[in-house]
Amino acid sequence: MPGLLLPFAALLRWAPVLRPTRGLAPATRRFAAPRRGAVESYAKVSVLCSRCGELLARYRKRNGTKSNLIKMYVERIAEDTHSILAMESQIPACGENKEIACPGCERSFCRGPRLVKGRPAWKIIAGRVRMK
DSSP, X not given: OGGGOOOXXXXXXXXXXXXXXXXXXXXXXXXXXXXXXXXXXXXXXXXXXXXTOOEEEEEEETTTTSSOOOEEEGGGEEEOTTSOSOOOSSOOXXXXXXXXXXXXXXXXXXXXXXXXXXXXXXXXXXXXXXXX
16 A cells, blocks of 8 residues: 555645735734714613712613613713723733723723724623613
């Protein structure tokens, strides 16, 4: 069965060719374009701390208060009353979550920001906020 073994040079011919990516470097992140027209028509909800009732932000939520608040997209935050949800220019790498605390009772209520569907968003910790 010596015919079954191929020399190393023959294996290289069948190896896939790796081509460099065009345009951007592999470490560059691309954000999705913000939804400009539709977001203004969404209902504004008040995001309150569930422990002390402090107003944390006003957020444009798609269906109002009918469903739970799981994440807050940065582009939909209408008012940041304490400037605690203001995002820096860079999104941190994996494992570098930042927890934001309520200014009234110092209890953390969200983590992030993380990229969700190509857009930066704060992930809400369950049971820490309520909407009004």
